[in-house]
Every structure is written in structure tokens, then in C-alpha cells.
Amino acid sequence: MTGQAVGRAPRSGPPAPRLRAAPLASxxxxxxxxxxxxxxxxxxxxxxxxxxxxxxxxxxxxxxxxxxxxxxxxxxxxxxxxxxxxxxxxxxxxxxxxxxxxxxxxxxxxxxxxxxxxxxxxxxxxxxxxxxxxxxxxxxxxxxxxxxxxxxxxxxxxxxxxxxxxxxxxxxxxxxxxxxxxxxxxxxxxxxxxxTTDPLTGLANRRAVEIEAERLWQEVADERLLLAAFVLDLDSFKVLNDSHGHAAGDEALRRVSRAIRESAGEESIVARIGGEEILVLHRVASLPELLLLGERLRRAVSDGPLPHPMTASIGVATSATPDAGAAVEGLWRLVDAADMAMYVAKREGGNRVATAGERDLAP
Incomplete structure (x- = not known):
């Protein structure tokens, strides 16, 4: 894993709506x-x-x-x-x-x-x-x-x-x-x-991620862990669309999403946040755990049962707190850092994982 993210304006997103409260919670x-x-x-x-x-x-x-x-x-x-x-x-x-x-x-x-x-x-x-x-x-x-x-x-x-x-x-x-x-x-x-569901892939969408933001930060604080954001972007996805049509691209995206969801595990939140951009949120305790999950996600794409060869560039960022601001804004800042690291991985040839810094991670 290599690369160091640079600063970028926080990713903007819609306000965080809440799921329906319990019938009596009113x-x-x-x-x-x-x-x-x-x-x-x-x-x-x-x-x-x-x-x-x-x-x-x-x-x-x-x-x-x-x-x-x-x-x-x-x-x-x-x-x-x-x-x-x-x-x-x-x-x-x-x-x-x-x-x-x-x-x-x-x-x-x-x-x-x-x-x-x-x-x-x-x-x-x-x-x-x-x-x-x-x-x-x-x-x-x-x-x-x-x-x-x-x-x-x-x-x-x-x-x-x-x-x-x-x-x-x-x-x-x-x-x-x-x-x-x-x-x-x-x-x-x-x-x-x-x-709260992406209609194409069945993954969570941005709204679902924002709904979970406060709970995620509270859990990492209670368990003294770090929240890791993995941003995956499929390499040469535009070439696939242009060569085989959008139907083939949609099918590839569905299969990749399924493979990533299975590889990430039940404790992770997996969401589609852009065209071919997928976000994985996972709590980690150490650098080896972070590296292992990042490599597992990369191989889930490159070695997956896909109709056309596919690889992914992955950026990773970690944090123990949302820093300044509310939970949702802090989460998108974390995702934004992982997004910049993903572009580092893409510039270095793709099919690799780059980090936005390993601050606070135990060796």
C-alpha cells in the first residue's frame, strides 16, 4: 500500500434524513x-x-x-x-x-x-x-x-x-x-x-450511509477502534461500457458489488456512492487488519467471477473521530480522503491499494 492523500474540499451531500421512528416514538x-x-x-x-x-x-x-x-x-x-x-x-x-x-x-x-x-x-x-x-x-x-x-x-x-x-x-x-x-x-x-438502496446493485446508497454515520462514530469510540473508509473505483470501466455496451457494464457492476459485499463481511457497510465508485466502511483495530481487508477487496474484484476482466483502484483512510463538525460531515471528510488516495492508486497503474495515511493505527 502506498500514497499519501492531499487536502480536498469535503464531499458535499444531501442532509442526513432519518429512518422512520418507532410507532410510539412521537x-x-x-x-x-x-x-x-x-x-x-x-x-x-x-x-x-x-x-x-x-x-x-x-x-x-x-x-x-x-x-x-x-x-x-x-x-x-x-x-x-x-x-x-x-x-x-x-x-x-x-x-x-x-x-x-x-x-x-x-x-x-x-x-x-x-x-x-x-x-x-x-x-x-x-x-x-x-x-x-x-x-x-x-x-x-x-x-x-x-x-x-x-x-x-x-x-x-x-x-x-x-x-x-x-x-x-x-x-x-x-x-x-x-x-x-x-x-x-x-x-x-x-x-x-x-x-436507502441503490436500485442497480442492491447496495446501500448515500442516504443509508448518512443515516448510519452517528452510530458508526459512536461504536468506534466505545470500542476504541478506528473507522476505515475504502473507496473502490473500477479501472477501465468506461472502456468496458464503450466496447460491450451499458448493459454489460451494469452486469459487471452488479457482480462486482456482490463480490465486494461478500468479501467485506457482515460487519461492513457497503454502498454505491457514484457511477462505478463503491464505498466500504469497516471498523479496524490495527494496520495489519486494514491491509488485509484492503487486499481482500482488491482480489475480490480482480479474481472475481466476472464476464470481463476487471480490476479496481482502492483508496483507504482511517479516523477515530469525526474531527470538527457533525457525524455526517466528518464521515464524508473521511471518505473524501479515501477518495483522494484512490486517485493516487489509479495514477500508479491501478489494481492496487493506496492509503491516505496510517495515523493512529497500531503496528
Whole structure:
């Protein structure tokens, strides 16, 4: 390996967008649930002003206390920066318990506290719970409906039919919401994959590299390693395109990308950042490890199963920190240094690896 990189303006790139956050990692769901809970408590409190709905005495006091508690819980959710699955699960469990108590404190649950009151808890579960928690929630719907409707004029066969009908409608509605959620999340994952993948080679693209920048720098800092950037540029690629056509060039680029990805290993990030320019980011601890990986990448191209002979010029740069500036800018400065070293390798005849300096590397 030979060559010393010279200074160059940092490679410019688009701002670093972030991948989709987890479904609960937002203030919007927390505030939406909080508002709905408070609104439900206010609406439920209207029953306190109507005669003949609630059981007098202790039942009425319990009902009032539940409405106050719901307001407190709703206000708590309004103050959350983001939801947690635990908070949602507890809210759903409390909602189920509230329905049972409300049904038992009304004079006739069939008239004044129908199972439709469970719709909020079921919708929240369908929107936020994982599959196992959602299944558990669906399983408890029929017994909860039975407990609630048992405090009514319904008995025997009529009670059982109403339990089946009411719980069935609620479960079907929840399954519909859950199905729509799964479809939306699948489409979102596919969109994210398309936005971070090079369509020709299947490698990561520049956006994907920028998304990983902060994590990469944090990992090398935590493990006291160095981040190595390998920039590979295919030698005489234009000649291949001119001689055999762009279809042959595209196929060669796909095969080279596959060979480099396999050679780099699962811990590396491999991305296409230019026409025939491929970036490999890898954490290294020593100079021998750096040299070994660089040579392995070179041989992956020169000795690979390609329809036409192909070689690559490779530039390497390493750093332990992003230096001045943010993680993304620091990463592109590192890539920029490796890019200059790659041109050194190309000027020296190609099919070789050149470094931008071995600073901080252990011998």
C-alpha cells in the first residue's frame, strides 16, 4: 500500500434524513390518547347528572372516582414526550377494568354501558400493541362483555347471544384496524428500503450511509477502534461500457458489488456512492487488519467471477473521530480522503491499494 492523500474540499451531500421512528416514538400518539381519555371521562361524567342511570350510594361514588382517575390518566398522557408499549398496555388494562366497574355501577349495563365502550381500548391495542399483546386483548373481550352485560335484564340464551354479537363486532373492528396498521407499516418499510438502496446493485446508497454515520462514530469510540473508509473505483470501466455496451457494464457492476459485499463481511457497510465508485466502511483495530481487508477487496474484484476482466483502484483512510463538525460531515471528510488516495492508486497503474495515511493505527 502506498500514497499519501492531499487536502480536498469535503464531499458535499444531501442532509442526513432519518429512518422512520418507532410507532410510539412521537408526541402525537401520546397527546391523541390523552385527549381521547380526558374527553371520554368528561362525557362519562355527564351520567352523574342524570337520575336513574347509576346505582345510588356506593356505586355512584365509585363511578365518580373512576371518571376523576381517567382525567388524571389523560392529563398524564398529554404530558408524555412519547408513548411506551408498557404505558399503552397499562392504559388498555385499566380501560378494560373501568368498563367492568362502570357496567356494574349502572342500573342497566345493556342500556347505559354497552360493550361499545371497549372500542377505545381495542383501537389503542390494534394501533400500538405487538401481536402477542393484541391477541391477549382480543381473548379477554368476550369475558369482559359477559361480565358487563350480566348486569342487565338479559339472561340465559339472550345474554350469551348478545355477548357473542357484541364481542364479535368489537373483535372484527379491532382486526380491521390492526390489518390496516400492518399494511401501512409494510408499505412504509418498503419505502424506506427503496430510499436507502441503490436500485442497480442492491447496495446501500448515500442516504443509508448518512443515516448510519452517528452510530458508526459512536461504536468506534466505545470500542476504541478506528473507522476505515475504502473507496473502490473500477479501472477501465468506461472502456468496458464503450466496447460491450451499458448493459454489460451494469452486469459487471452488479457482480462486482456482490463480490465486494461478500468479501467485506457482515460487519461492513457497503454502498454505491457514484457511477462505478463503491464505498466500504469497516471498523479496524490495527494496520495489519486494514491491509488485509484492503487486499481482500482488491482480489475480490480482480479474481472475481466476472464476464470481463476487471480490476479496481482502492483508496483507504482511517479516523477515530469525526474531527470538527457533525457525524455526517466528518464521515464524508473521511471518505473524501479515501477518495483522494484512490486517485493516487489509479495514477500508479491501478489494481492496487493506496492509503491516505496510517495515523493512529497500531503496528
Amino acid at each position: 408526541v402525537v400518539p401520546a397527546r391523541a390518547l390523552g385527549f381521547i381519555v380526558v374527553a371520554g371521562a368528561v362525557l362519562g361524567a355527564l351520567n352523574l347528572g342524570v337520575d336513574g342511570v347509576l346505582r345510588p350510594g356506593f356505586g355512584r361514588a365509585v363511578y365518580a372516582a373512576l371518571m376523576v382517575m381517567l382525567v388524571v390518566i389523560g392529563i398524564y398522557f398529554l404530558t408524555l414526550a412519547q408513548l411506551s408499549y408498557r404505558a399503552v398496555a397499562l392504559l388498555i388494562a385499566y380501560g378494560n377494568a373501568v368498563y367492568v366497574v362502570v357496567a356494574l355501577t349502572t342500573v342497566n349495563a345493556h342500556l347505559y354501558a354497552g360493550p361499545l365502550m371497549l372500542l377505545l381500548a381495542l383501537t389503542a391495542g390494534a394501533s400500538f400493541l405487538e401481536a402477542r399483546g393484541f391477541v391477549v386483548q382480543l381473548l379477554v373481550v368476550p369475558p369482559i362483555c359477559w361480565v358487563g352485560l350480566s348486569n342487565s335484564e338479559l339472561t340465559g340464551r339472550a345474554l350469551m347471544i348478545q355477548v357473542v354479537v357484541q364481542s364479535g363486532v368489537l373483535i372484527l373492528a379491532a382486526l380491521l384496524v390492526y390489518g390496516l396498521r400492518m399494511r401501512s407499516e409494510r408499505l412504509l418499510r418498503e419505502t424506506e428500503l427503496l430510499s
